[in-house]
Amino acid sequence: MPENTTAGTVIVISSHVVRGSVGNRAAVFALETLGHQVWALPTVVLPWHPGHGRSTRLTFAEADFDAAIDDLTRAPWIGEVKAVLTGYFGNAAQAKSVARLIGALRQDNPDLLYVCDPVMGDLGGLYVPQATAEAIRDHLIPLASLATPNRYELAWMAGAPLDDNTAVMEAALSLGPSRMLVTSAVPMMTGGTGNLYLSGRHALLAEHRLIDNPPNGLGDLLAALFLSRLLSGMDDEKALQLTTASVYEVLARAVKRGSDELTLASDASSLATPMAMVQMRHLLHPAQRRKK
Secondary structure, eight states, X not given: OOOOTTSOEEEEEEEEESSSSOTHHHHHHHHHHTTOOEXXXXXXXXXXXXXXXXXXXXXXXXXXXXXXXXXXXXXXXXXXXXXXXXXXXXXXXXXXXHHHHHHHHHHHOTTOEEEEOOOOEETTEXXXXXXXXXXXXXXXXXXXXXXXOBHHHHHHHHTSOOOSHHHHHHHHHHHOOSEEEEEEEOOSSTTEEEEEEEOSSOEEEEEEEOOSSOXXXXXXXXXXXXXXXXXXXXXXXXXXXHHXXXXXXXXXXXXXXXXXXXXXXXXXXXXXXXXXXXXXXXXXXXXHHHXX
């Protein structure tokens, strides 16, 4: 695919696995496939995703990670950066360091797009230390142009059960980012699952068929693809439809192959030009509901 010279450079900060397509491995591949230059900073390094079994966890001293953030803020090429995407953090101090980076970047570029994927838990609860989850919620979510939690992460951050999409939307508004894309939203389609997008103007639900026991990395992929499409200037509804179609198509193809990982290299065409069908619905925005 030819380079998109207008796409903009993105800093991606998340976990790195040696084998697999999760964390930085998924996000960087997606962004580069869509034409972005990427600066990738790992927060931890693992031989494979913990869901495949125990493995050695390579970590960075907090002071060293903080010093690397300082290096980035002083980099002579920092003016190239149009967006930052963050995912999994190894500890609370890393989240605070990245908050400092976002602040420094916005001094020079107030329009910097910051996407916070608050990777902290799922239906079973938190899988990061509570201090790390609190640091993401308290230091990064308030800075985010867009947050992409799953419903269970949003419920934890908002401190409320989210049993329907009205509650999901109210929780999203309570946390503050001007745009939020919530995965694992409450489906309206039988046997489906959805991504719920809320902005100041839109309340949209993109649904597709639920596939059981999916490989890991779907949230990382979704955040990167949606970020790319927002940077391109695509309108929100089209960006949501295409992003959801891409993720579903990549997932379905990996499962059909019997793979325990997303097979992004084989499915790169699905990132740019997905063919999967997605059911789009306009929901009643909470602001409209209050006017009644």
